[in-house]
Amino acid sequence: MTLRGPETRLDLTVESGPDREGWCRVQVTLDTPAGQCSAAAPCLTGPEVGRLADWLEAIAGGAAQGRLEILEPELAFDRAAAEPGLLSVELRWGLRPAWAGGDPSEPFCVTVPAEPGQLGHRLPADVLAGLWQWKKRSRE
Numbered sequence: 089m090t091l092r093g094p095e096t097r098l099d100l101t102v103e104s105g106p107d108r109e110g111w112c113r114v115q116v117t118l119d120t121p122a123g124q125c126s127a128a129a130p131c132l133t134g135p136e137v138g139r140l141a142d143w144l145e146a147i148a149g150g151a152a153q154g155r156l157e158i159l160e161p162e163l164a165f166d167r168a169a170a171e172p173g174l175l176s177v178e179l180r181w182g183l184r185p186a187w188a189g190g191d192p193s194e195p196f197c198v199t200v201p202a203e204p205g206q207l208g209h210r211l212p213a214d215v216l217a218g219l220w221q222w223k224k225r226s227r228e
Contacts, residue, residue, distance in 0.1 A: 175202035
């Protein structure tokens with residue numbers, strides 16, 4: 089899925105279904121005026137991928153508010169922390185850009201538009217594709 093702001097692009101891809109321990113590998117690519125980076129980490133569980141997709145779908149429909157946290161603290165989404173119509177995406181630890189400096193446990197926040205209709209209904213399908221592929225492989 090790609091989230092775009094006026095000068096910022098954030099690509100988040102579920103690269104693989106859950107491993108033996110239940111973790112999905114997530115690839116994050118960030119392009120901002122301050123710099124570019126790409127990082128990957130096994131930071132979402134299979135059920136969290138589904139929860140993220142549902143939450144983004146609710147935002148696209150104008151129904152979601154608040155914060156979505158996941159078990160691993162590397163990634164979080166916050167509608168409330170951003171200005172109205174925006175979504176704050178927090179990157180920590182291995183997903184935090186190296187050029188950002190500072191404490192890796194502190195969030196590096198990227199803000200992107202999140203008005204109803206701007207996210208579009210294709211985003212949840214993109215996120216769910218990784219979960220669907222994992223479910224298919226787990227049944228084989």
